[in-house]
Amino acid sequence: MAAEADTTPKFAEYAHPNRLVSTEWLAEHLGDTDLVVVESDEDVLLYETGHIPGAVKIDWHTDLNDPVTRDYIFGEEFAVLAGSRGIDRNSTVVIYGDKSNWWAAYTLWVFSLFGHEDVRLLDGGRDKWIAEGREITTDQPDVTPVEYPIAERSDVEIRAFKDDVLEHLDAGGKLIDVRSPEEYSGERTTAPAYPEEGALRAGHIPSAHNVPWAKAAAEDGTFKPLADLNAIYREGLGLDDSSDVIAYCRIGERSSHTWFVLTHLLGFEGVRNYDGSWTEWGSAVRVPIVQGSDRGEHVAK
């Protein structure tokens, strides 16, 4: 049985209010039998320095990515991972993390590839929990492993590959580049203060709008209210519920945050995350690239 929804008024405005929980809600529900709290951070050791009592850790890189192929794990590995964290197919999974939930959103998106139904984000993430002086612990949670079924990963609805992006371009589909303006224009290929991840060319995919992910986040890392999101994405970009949108960034983590906003907060139905993102596009042979801050146009062949 799923945990009850958080009835915070701000969430009620969103298209899928049950995808978010507040820190108050989580504090009250810690220890609920059907609830598993997951921490996903950029820093692989941050969980070990202290985490929400009972929370388990899932690392975006070492747990969710295949160690050899540039791809996510498959159903068998996901079943082992989820089961080992005490997650069964009906668990309510609440994910939180550092950096305004970038990596938490990424983990949520990967859970969605496997069709895990009840997966939510903690609004404001790790920083808000700590800023409010709530309890953290270094105690390892006492997890009873459970059986998680082998669910087939579906890469169709919410994931885009390079070829999908090319088709999408030819069809005049919308693209959102959620990187910093410097990455978008081609002044640099990495986020400011981030490691060089090896893209050979700089710039953006023709016609992509540049809406840095952080536009959707408030100062405290929570998601902005619906009216603000509507102003950015509906009025600002002319998107609506039926828009086919592909979001991308550098490796697909910041665009998971935007994917979450477009899909679950605004309720758009055709949003895909291009996880190959700039580290693939910027090194691929014979794909179109635009430099400078103008969007540029794509001429379909």
Place this chain on the structure above:
Amino acid sequence: MPLSDSTPNAELHPALAEIRDGFLELGQKDRLLLLLEFSNELPELPGRYGEHPDLFEKVVECQSPVFIFVEVDENQIVHLYATAPQEAPTTRGFASILAQGLAGLTAEEVLAVPDDYPQMLGLTQAVSPLRIRGMTAMLARTKRQVREKTASVI
């Protein structure tokens, strides 16, 4: 000017070899915990530098803000100072390994440290290759500062 100061098969300095062996004898999970121990041991900056953030060089290759400053004393001994936020334990751990491993080494010995020392610690799987790059950059910047500082002395 050669691309690297390190000779491929040079003997690793005992202090660095000891740190490496400490990691390699552990399983993957425990390696992460050892890195956390290093992270907790990163020394506070000496008071005389705490007031001088301008002296520090930012390691932009690291995912979290980390700043390093290298001092070469009159005996040609290298002192590496580093500062990184508590919310960046992995980066702090890398800085602490270098600060401890290079402690007491001469400028010449530091320049002889293999550039790929971070890859020898067996952390690639536990931490991910991407994250290890930050430490490689930290070592490269340390060596560059040593080179600059010894050049002006000699």
